[in-house]
Amino acid sequence: MSRIYIIDDDDAVRESLSMLLRSEDFNVSAFGNPLDFLSKVVELEDGIIILDLCMPEISGMQVMEQLKLLHITMPVICITGHGDIPTAVKALKIGAYEFLEKPFDSTMLIDIVNTCIADRVNTQHIDAFNNNAEEVIGSLTPREHEVLKGMVGGLRNKQIAYDMDISIRTVELHRVHVMEKLNAKSLSDVLKIAIASGFNYVDIPTLTDT
Amino acid sequence: MSSRITLCSTNNEQLLNYLNLNLSAGVFIEHIDTIEDLYVRIENNYGVPDILVLGIKVQEPIRIAEHTHVISKSTKIIIFCEHGQELTIQESIRFSPFLSSGVSTYKYISKEEFANLLQKKVNGIEKQRNHISTIAEVEKDRRASITNQPLVANYLYKLLDRVSISIGILNVDSKGKILNLNPRAQRLLKHSERKLVGTYIFNLFPENNSLEIKALIEEVVKTNNLRHNSTMVCCFNGPSGSQYFEMTISILTHTAIEPILNIILQEVTLKVQEESKRLVIENALHQSEQQLKLVINAIPELIAYVDHDLKFQFNNKAYEKWFGLTREEIIGRNIWEVIGNRSYKIVEHYVKRAISGETVTFEEKVNYPRQGEVFIRSSYVPNFSESGEVTGFVVLTSDITQLKRDEDIEKKHMLELAHTSRMITIGEMSSQLAHELSQPLTSIEAYSRACITLIEKDKTTKAEILQALKSVSSQAIRAQEIMHELRNFVKKDDSRKNICVNELIKSAIKLLRLEFQENDPDIELKLISDLPFVFADRIMIEQILINLIKNAIEAMRSIAVSDRRLVIESSSSTNNEVAVSVQDSGPGLTQYEINKIFEPFYTTKPEGMGMGLAITRSIIHSHGGNLVVDLNSHGGTTFKFTLPVTDIEFIGG
Numbered sequence: 001m002s003r004i005y006i007i008d009d010d011d012a013v014r015e016s017l018s019m020l021l022r023s024e025d026f027n028v029s030a031f032g033n034p035l036d037f038l039s040k041v042v043e044l045e046d047g048i049i050i051l052d053l054c055m056p057e058i059s060g061m062q063v064m065e066q067l068k069l070l071h072i073t074m075p076v077i078c079i080t081g082h083g084d085i086p087t088a089v090k091a092l093k094i095g096a097y098e099f100l101e102k103p104f105d106s107t108m109l110i111d112i113v114n115t116c117i118a119d120r121v122n123t124q125h126i127d128a129f130n131n132n133a134e135e136v137i138g139s140l141t142p143r144e145h146e147v148l149k150g151m152v153g154g155l156r157n158k159q160i161a162y163d164m165d166i167s168i169r170t171v172e173l174h175r176v177h178v179m180e181k182l183n184a185k186s187l188s189d190v191l192k193i194a195i196a197s198g199f200n201y202v203d204i205p206t207l208t209d210t
Numbered sequence: 211m212s213s214r215i216t217l218c219s220t221n222n223e224q225l226l227n228y229l230n231l232n233l234s235a236g237v238f239i240e241h242i243d244t245i246e247d248l249y250v251r252i253e254n255n256y257g258v259p260d261i262l263v264l265g266i267k268v269q270e271p272i273r274i275a276e277h278t279h280v281i282s283k284s285t286k287i288i289i290f291c292e293h294g295q296e297l298t299i300q301e302s303i304r305f306s307p308f309l310s311s312g313v314s315t316y317k318y319i320s321k322e323e324f325a326n327l328l329q330k331k332v333n334g335i336e337k338q339r340n341h342i343s344t345i346a347e348v349e350k351d352r353r354a355s356i357t358n359q360p361l362v363a364n365y366l367y368k369l370l371d372r373v374s375i376s377i378g379i380l381n382v383d384s385k386g387k388i389l390n391l392n393p394r395a396q397r398l399l400k401h402s403e404r405k406l407v408g409t410y411i412f413n414l415f416p417e418n419n420s421l422e423i424k425a426l427i428e429e430v431v432k433t434n435n436l437r438h439n440s441t442m443v444c445c446f447n448g449p450s451g452s453q454y455f456e457m458t459i460s461i462l463t464h465t466a467i468e469p470i471l472n473i474i475l476q477e478v479t480l481k482v483q484e485e486s487k488r489l490v491i492e493n494a495l496h497q498s499e500q501q502l503k504l505v506i507n508a509i510p511e512l513i514a515y516v517d518h519d520l521k522f523q524f525n526n527k528a529y530e531k532w533f534g535l536t537r538e539e540i541i542g543r544n545i546w547e548v549i550g551n552r553s554y555k556i557v558e559h560y561v562k563r564a565i566s567g568e569t570v571t572f573e574e575k576v577n578y579p580r581q582g583e584v585f586i587r588s589s590y591v592p593n594f595s596e597s598g599e600v601t602g603f604v605v606l607t608s609d610i611t612q613l614k615r616d617e618d619i620e621k622k623h624m625l626e627l628a629h630t631s632r633m634i635t636i637g638e639m640s641s642q643l644a645h646e647l648s649q650p651l652t653s654i655e656a657y658s659r660a661c662i663t664l665i666e667k668d669k670t671t672k673a674e675i676l677q678a679l680k681s682v683s684s685q686a687i688r689a690q691e692i693m694h695e696l697r698n699f700v701k702k703d704d705s706r707k708n709i710c711v712n713e714l715i716k717s718a719i720k721l722l723r724l725e726f727q728e729n730d731p732d733i734e735l736k737l738i739s740d741l742p743f744v745f746a747d748r749i750m751i752e753q754i755l756i757n758l759i760k761n762a763i764e765a766m767r768s769i770a771v772s773d774r775r776l777v778i779e780s781s782s783s784t785n786n787e788v789a790v791s792v793q794d795s796g797p798g799l800t801q802y803e804i805n806k807i808f809e810p811f812y813t814t815k816p817e818g819m820g821m822g823l824a825i826t827r828s829i830i831h832s833h834g835g836n837l838v839v840d841l842n843s844h845g846g847t848t849f850k851f852t853l854p855v856t857d858i859e860f861i862g863g
Binding site: 010012013015016017019020022023024054079081082101102103104105106107 | 641644645646647648649650651652653654655656657659660661663664667670678681684685688
């Protein structure tokens, strides 16, 4: 039974997620205060961290930074109410395993948690994914590259269409092709692959900006 | 005065009587016996005879005649002589150095003839005497006039001296040498008569004047006409500074060999000083006038003066430049001839007000012959005569076309800014709202999912489910509270006032004017005049009108120009509502579009966000009205919104 650590300052979210994951037979420890979690984390057994990015005392991003400094390699699933793409890109770049925008379908969270556990068992998969990323990105046409750049930059289809001076329909078509080539199910997948490939269009704002 | 005839002879009574009777009345005849008596009388100058008759018996008549004539030359002497004596006596008379022609000889013939002779002599004497007395009288008069002359001259001098204007009088010869002068002239020239007489008049003046005076004298002499006179003003360096004299030179007389000139000096120092002062002032005035002119011409505003007959009297350079006319083409012309009939029609009533004495300032769009359509700001300032009548008015006009354009652009920017900031606010609000709502929704969903799983797995307790459901309930309430706060925020807007929708329609059109393109249709307004007020947010409703009109115009850009029609209608219904409809003749909407059009993020415009109509509808709803869309008889779209006449509380929706 894997252990899951939930860090969210919102009582309702924290408790409901705890109950949800417990109902799925996970061992859940919940922390309302991220500093409290950070102070104990080195002694905690290995598990998966579900982290709210928007908290008053210390942001989720900073928590991830601290974890890195403490050499904690537990995977982090980020959840946030402000689900904009730059935030997602930033989180993924820092090393988040996954990014989820509130409100989310709870089955999706459970799926992610399960996938994460599986990935930890089979690390080869991750390596393969990383090795594959560069190759896959390289297979994109220049147009698809442009569209990907827009997607990673958090632009809406309409804006991408405007920037490239093509119709929205064409953008949508390119987008579908990109998703297919990258074998991505979500924007999050696309971002992960792009980041893994070292995709140089992914401009990450510095942490202090947040 | 009678003539005395003295007979010196032997006494002859008879002859004496006869003579007394026959000679004229004024003749006195006497007889003396001895010649001694005659001498006594002559020497005493008493009873000197005018005619002395010496008889034949008188001894040495020549000697007596000589004696008499030495004393009294005028006495006529008749010497009686006998026959034979005549020649001798006449000879003696002729050669006597003491005798004049008044001595004659006579040979007696008869008493009658003698009387005749005497009478003739008497007549001659009397004639001569009259003559002499006349000459004497003339001489007397002459003497009298000679004695009077200085008096008259003196009188004249004094008179001239006493008149308030100082007039100096000098007589000079043809070379300019002073012959005489009056006291005033002495005073003027600051020298006594003694010093001045004999000097040359022009030497008294500075060199340049001196030459001029000399030339003038020569000219007058040359002209030699009594009626001619020449005048000049010359400067005199007196002890108390410069003095100015007006010098008039004329010929006094030219009967003499050399003409004598008369010079009249009149001090005009004050006059000259006044004149030079006046010149200075005039110069300054001229200069300030020039400066004023410079300023007026440098002003880019149009300045003109129009008289009561509506004719131009004055205009500045800008005015000429503006209309491309010369001053001559403007001055004297009527207003409409310069600005054109079309423009005059627009300003005519302002002109009439100005002419009636009112100062008017206005802004108008006019059409000038040269510039075409321009915005002007003008002031007409009437000018009044002393009696209070309007004599004309000053026109001050500036071209504010650019200003207007800038103003409009600024307004447009403001509008855009307002719109953008509103959109940003909406974006921020929805982002905030999304975040706020995401928490309860996430937890509700998670609780629900947990409960479902636990119940499915049948490994839960009633208490656990109850606890979860309570949490779900409280989270749902939390979401409601957030919604409620949001509505309160929307309602909090206290900028609602009683407004007239017709005015908003007009102002919205005005604001939109710049967005109109060349082929955009004129907006047909069907506004009912007695529209009741609605209680609404002016800016918001105006923005809604702008959005709807903009949409309508954009919708028609794809159809033929002649088919474009835009109607805005206002009306009020019985159920206390004001309705406004915006109708276009564009291609219209499909039923699908009509269904989707108010949904957020639904848009057909590439740059649109799809929020416009959704927000519009929610604003109208928040005002307690409604917004609907429908197809109209022109095949286009009609958006119609209603607003309640009275302020009704916001109720749900």
